[in-house]
Amino acid sequence: MSFKARNCQLLPTRAEIVVVGAGVIGCAIARELTRYTPDVLVLDKENDVACGASKANNAEIHSGIGEDPGTLKQKLNVRGNRMYDEFVRGLGVEFKRQGLLIVITPRSAPPELLERMNEEDRRRFFTEVIPRGIVNFGKKAGITGLRILSREEVFEREPNVTREALAGVFDPNYGMVCPYKLTIALVEHAVLNGAKVFLNTEVNGFRVEGGRVRAVITNRGEVETSLVINAAGVFADEVADMAGAGGFRIHPRKGATLLFDRDVTSEYVRSSVAEFRLPGMKKTKSKGGGAMPTVEGNLQLGPTAVEVEDKYDTSISAEEIEEIFERFHYLLPDFPRDAVISAFSGIRAPTYEEDFVIEASDKVFGFVNVAGIQSPGLASAPAIVEMVMGIIKDLGWELEERKDFIPERPAPIKFSELSNEERHRLIMEDPRWGHVVCRCETVTEMEVVNAIHSIIPATDMDGVKRRTRTGMGRCQGSFCGHRVAAILARELGIPVTEVTKSGEGSPIYVGRTKDLLLQNDLRGERLVDEG
Amino acid sequence: MTKILRPDAVVIGAGPAGLGAALAAREAGLEEIFLLERDFELGGILPQCIHDGFGSIVFDQVLTGPEYAQRFIDKVERSGIEVFLDTMVLELRSDRSLVAVNSRDGVLRMEPGAVVLAMGCRERTRHQVLIPGYRPAGVICAGAAQRYINIEGLMPGRRVVILGSGDIGLIMARRFTLEGAEVEGVYEIMDHPGGLTRNLVQCLHDFDIPLHLSHTVTFIHGRKRVEAVTVAKVNENRKPIPGTERLVECDTLVLSVGLIPENELSKKAGVVLHPATGGPVVDELMETSVEGIFACGNVVCVFDLVDYVTFTAEVAGRGAAEFVQGRRRWRGEVPVRPGRNVRFVVPQRLRCLDREVELYFRVQRPERSVRVRVLVDGRVVHSRKARMVRPPEMVRASIPAGALNEGVREVVVEVTPDEKEA
Amino acid sequence: MRRKHDFICINCPLSCTVELFEENGEVQEVRGNECAVGEKYAVTEYLDPRRRVTTTVRVRGGVLPVVPVATSAPVPKRLVREVVRALAGVELQAPVEMGQVVMPDILGTGVDVVTTRPLPAKRD
Ligand SMILES: Cc1cc2nc3c(=O)[nH]c(=O)nc-3n(C[C@H](O)[C@H](O)[C@H](O)COP(=O)(O)OP(=O)(O)OC[C@H]3O[C@@H](n4cnc5c(N)ncnc54)[C@H](O)[C@@H]3O)c2cc1C
Ligand SMILES: Cc1cc2nc3c(=O)[nH]c(=O)nc-3n(C[C@H](O)[C@H](O)[C@H](O)COP(=O)(O)OP(=O)(O)OC[C@H]3O[C@@H](n4cnc5c(N)ncnc54)[C@H](O)[C@@H]3O)c2cc1C
Numbered sequence A: 001m002s003f004k005a006r007n008c009q010l011l012p013t014r015a016e017i018v019v020v021g022a023g024v025i026g027c028a029i030a031r032e033l034t035r036y037t038p039d040v041l042v043l044d045k046e047n048d049v050a051c052g053a054s055k056a057n058n059a060e061i062h063s064g065i066g067e068d069p070g071t072l073k074q075k076l077n078v079r080g081n082r083m084y085d086e087f088v089r090g091l092g093v094e095f096k097r098q099g100l101l102i103v104i105t106p107r108s109a110p111p112e113l114l115e116r117m118n119e120e121d122r123r124r125f126f127t128e129v130i131p132r133g134i135v136n137f138g139k140k141a142g143i144t145g146l147r148i149l150s151r152e153e154v155f156e157r158e159p160n161v162t163r164e165a166l167a168g169v170f171d172p173n174y175g176m177v178c179p180y181k182l183t184i185a186l187v188e189h190a191v192l193n194g195a196k197v198f199l200n201t202e203v204n205g206f207r208v209e210g211g212r213v214r215a216v217i218t219n220r221g222e223v224e225t226s227l228v229i230n231a232a233g234v235f236a237d238e239v240a241d242m243a244g245a246g247g248f249r250i251h252p253r254k255g256a257t258l259l260f261d262r263d264v265t266s267e268y269v270r271s272s273v274a275e276f277r278l279p280g281m282k283k284t285k286s287k288g289g290g291a292m293p294t295v296e297g298n299l300q301l302g303p304t305a306v307e308v309e310d311k312y313d314t315s316i317s318a319e320e321i322e323e324i325f326e327r328f329h330y331l332l333p334d335f336p337r338d339a340v341i342s343a344f345s346g347i348r349a350p351t352y353e354e355d356f357v358i359e360a361s362d363k364v365f366g367f368v369n370v371a372g373i374q375s376p377g378l379a380s381a382p383a384i385v386e387m388v389m390g391i392i393k394d395l396g397w398e399l400e401e402r403k404d405f406i407p408e409r410p411a412p413i414k415f416s417e418l419s420n421e422e423r424h425r426l427i428m429e430d431p432r433w434g435h436v437v438c439r440c441e442t443v444t445e446m447e448v449v450n451a452i453h454s455i456i457p458a459t460d461m462d463g464v465k466r467r468t469r470t471g472m473g474r475c476q477g478s479f480c481g482h483r484v485a486a487i488l489a490r491e492l493g494i495p496v497t498e499v500t501k502s503g504e505g506s507p508i509y510v511g512r513t514k515d516l517l518l519q520n521d522l523r524g525e526r527l528v529d530e531g
Numbered sequence B: 001m002t003k004i005l006r007p008d009a010v011v012i013g014a015g016p017a018g019l020g021a022a023l024a025a026r027e028a029g030l031e032e033i034f035l036l037e038r039d040f041e042l043g044g045i046l047p048q049c050i051h052d053g054f055g056s057i058v059f060d061q062v063l064t065g066p067e068y069a070q071r072f073i074d075k076v077e078r079s080g081i082e083v084f085l086d087t088m089v090l091e092l093r094s095d096r097s098l099v100a101v102n103s104r105d106g107v108l109r110m111e112p113g114a115v116v117l118a119m120g121c122r123e124r125t126r127h128q129v130l131i132p133g134y135r136p137a138g139v140i141c142a143g144a145a146q147r148y149i150n151i152e153g154l155m156p157g158r159r160v161v162i163l164g165s166g167d168i169g170l171i172m173a174r175r176f177t178l179e180g181a182e183v184e185g186v187y188e189i190m191d192h193p194g195g196l197t198r199n200l201v202q203c204l205h206d207f208d209i210p211l212h213l214s215h216t217v218t219f220i221h222g223r224k225r226v227e228a229v230t231v232a233k234v235n236e237n238r239k240p241i242p243g244t245e246r247l248v249e250c251d252t253l254v255l256s257v258g259l260i261p262e263n264e265l266s267k268k269a270g271v272v273l274h275p276a277t278g279g280p281v282v283d284e285l286m287e288t289s290v291e292g293i294f295a296c297g298n299v300v301c302v303f304d305l306v307d308y309v310t311f312t313a314e315v316a317g318r319g320a321a322e323f324v325q326g327r328r329r330w331r332g333e334v335p336v337r338p339g340r341n342v343r344f345v346v347p348q349r350l351r352c353l354d355r356e357v358e359l360y361f362r363v364q365r366p367e368r369s370v371r372v373r374v375l376v377d378g379r380v381v382h383s384r385k386a387r388m389v390r391p392p393e394m395v396r397a398s399i400p401a402g403a404l405n406e407g408v409r410e411v412v413v414e415v416t417p418d419e420k421e422a
Numbered sequence C: 001m002r003r004k005h006d007f008i009c010i011n012c013p014l015s016c017t018v019e020l021f022e023e024n025g026e027v028q029e030v031r032g033n034e035c036a037v038g039e040k041y042a043v044t045e046y047l048d049p050r051r052r053v054t055t056t057v058r059v060r061g062g063v064l065p066v067v068p069v070a071t072s073a074p075v076p077k078r079l080v081r082e083v084v085r086a087l088a089g090v091e092l093q094a095p096v097e098m099g100q101v102v103m104p105d106i107l108g109t110g111v112d113v114v115t116t117r118p119l120p121a122k123r124d
């Protein structure tokens, strides 16, 4: 189907269930729903899935050790972490459990407290009291497997950690995924099982009659439905208000992260690493962050936490960069500053209560809010899905498992991960496998073509990048940019000057050379220098 | 899979370095030479450098980049060197075995007698200089802009701000202007320009494009496409001075913030790189720390003149031939050290000690009325007056034949004030 | 009236700022140059500055959509932009030879514009 045709497809007039928001949460819920019914419609205002927080986060599957006891966040995080292996099964996405090293340093306790101790007490406080406290905290939350490490064991695990480290605790439960690849996989799995996804489709309102939701109103028409799942991320409060099903406010909080060249950092930290601070010492409400590897092996440092006004403010300030450098300069004294290849920032969606809001609206029947999903939303996703399914059941939906549910979603082939024999075989089948378009990440033309023709098609440079890693290497697209743009143009049947970085308003080129001169010519401007 | 190929030599990259090395190896008598290039044509970066200023030393003529490349391409086409285009080398090991891939042959495995690295360099990107702000379309490296305009025939922007006054940035300021775009200005964080005076005059002054020294871009605005940048003056520590910010509307930010030798393959092969050059440590045959792997051109260090690239290529090509023919003999190991006001010298060491050696070096700071001297164990073997030396301009010196032998402990290259004038 | 014009000499890394004094177009004095090259440079830059112009022109049916071109000799500096503009509407048909004349005697300067590389036709 051509690009244009795809964009002009008509929105269905009815759907049993409508999910608003194609982030990891909406897509995970949609996938789960298709186990019971194919009649699921996912709507997102952006031109691709995972364009909100789900593309710009730290990809960690926390264990729950960082959350406050008694919160829904902690409960769902602990459970979600345990469910993860099962959650990603059959999706063809990478999931690793790299663990978290909590490092205890002289900065882990406030000076006022330490002043009152003698040296021996202090030593015991850092090497015994705090570590045991962390382990016990975990136990109470249901987090098992935590191990106390001596100073030497800390360095053995992570040789690059500051020599000031006094002790540590290792949490083996921490994992990592690629969050946007996970989101894409989830929604593609849902589509394989009958769900429909409409992008560039913004929800502007709802039709509510007799206290029940009747329809979703979008920029592309109305869809009748009796069940709406509001997974609109940072906009979930506004979407809920449109139906009169709100009552919570989301205040956007930005987080910036620096990403390093994986060739330099793939061995730099093996697990996630964070510095311990006694409760009450943290300056912000969001998770403290740390140094973490991505599934691909890039080191990440961050995130920051800055309250912002604009829900689209994904900029990074000089202060944030400075702050990250300063913070990690202590924990990892010689981290490779020169090897930064990218920086990104995402918007968290906290409510003023700082907890998840997952409930059926008591004002509008058939409207379920899945809101306030800030960190650890990704880690909690499986448990959030479980909870939502429970809510739907409670609302009276009959959930009967389908016999024809397809359990697997085939993963796209990654050339760089194949053996030379397999590579050769593929190239002999189709020469496009032999054309490397991105040198840093070794991505071939065929992978780009596949991404453009995948279930949720990539329609711009960033879409191709999220699916194939083109332009994610150290040259950040200098080499492959025009190559990928040319393939996009060809496959979408559009002039290359219409190719965008991230949808409307972000063209890569402004025209052909000579166009400006010929235009100026028409306007009769004088271009001759006098002099 | 295809069978293993065993040519005499494989040259990786077909820019002026690779072309020159392959030709030199051929002239020195090697039979089977493979030239592997990932682009669809020969020439490396030169086909996009359509301006003139190439070849004044090698050809004693001022050529454009494509013209310079064509002279070598014509020779290669007549030479019997086997050219593999659209062919990307993916792996190289310390035993010189390598894996390359293309659409026609699939996966190619080779075990050549010698390897010449000629992969050139790549550009530093925005994040390597960490500019705060958004990540919209319209932020591009100068070399990429050059490729878009001169090769693809596409305009990356209409109103342009250029960060960095390196030569490529200056050349692109003129190029954008000639194509009808507006270049608002060139901003340079240092207090002196990065490029050659010739380019300052002919690319900026000729077109009244302002150059703002001690300035940088402190924020990129625009969520989808660049809408503006904030620029500010910087202090001696290159930190923006509060209160000096200015908003400049533009749709494109072009970065000309430096080049880095492209050494991913070299690293895989265990080739030792030099911290100051970013390229392999080489000897007077341009042989790297791995036996039989040679390197030349911008993969070794960023040369500002293509002529020097060609010279190093000839040395590497001949060196590879000597190695394959079993004629290459090491007589010792003499380090070449940077002395006063010298940042680095290529080659970094000498092992054959039997010939005249050309040395290429960069200075640490600008200096007037100097002498460039080469000392062998303290004895001056080369001394030349120079009116001026500047960090952006590579300087040449040489060690005459016969000045070296097994007993020599070190060679020092230094820049000293010229006493006679002082 | 005597007037001063500044030129930066581009002939060596010293980059002298050369001051040229002129009255009614007649050069009277040159100073600031460290050597004779600088004087000659400033006088030429004042009396008859010339540049070799390089740009591209469109090509139909080639492996690339544009081919680089250059003036075969320097042209008066004030014509640089006009040369490029005069070439903007030109479209060649591939294959293109190296050194092929794209526009003879451009703007009456007596200088030809020629291609600086060959460009083969696209096969499909
Ligand atoms: C910097 C940062 C780091 C983080 N690190 C981690 C981590 O390491 N581990 C972890 O577990 N969590 C982490 N998180 C949290 C995690 O990213 C989120 O919890 C998760 O991505 C939320 O997913 P979501 O689907 O709810 O929201 P989003 O991904 O934001 O999806 C919401 C979607 O709704 C769409 N939408 C909104 N309004 C409308 C409308 N009116 N009509 C149609 N569509 C609409 C949006 O376009 C968007 O695609 C981090 C978050 C940030 C910001
Ligand atoms: C943007 C730019 C503008 C310049 N402008 C000027 C100028 O105006 N005047 C001047 O004198 N000099 C200029 N230079 C410098 C001069 O052109 C270079 O010094 C010269 O081209 C370097 O030659 P090279 O062969 O080392 O590298 P390149 O010309 O870069 O060639 C390297 C080749 O290796 C290939 N390659 C790399 N990796 C692989 C792989 N894994 N497998 C296969 N092939 C590979 C590349 O595709 C490329 O073709 C410029 C350089 C750049 C980057």
Ligand code: SF4
Pocket: B387, C009, C010, C011, C012, C013, C014, C015, C016, C033, C034, C035, C036, C037, C038, C039
């Ligand atoms: S005048 Fe002479 S010394 Fe001065 S820059 Fe020109 S050539 Fe160099």
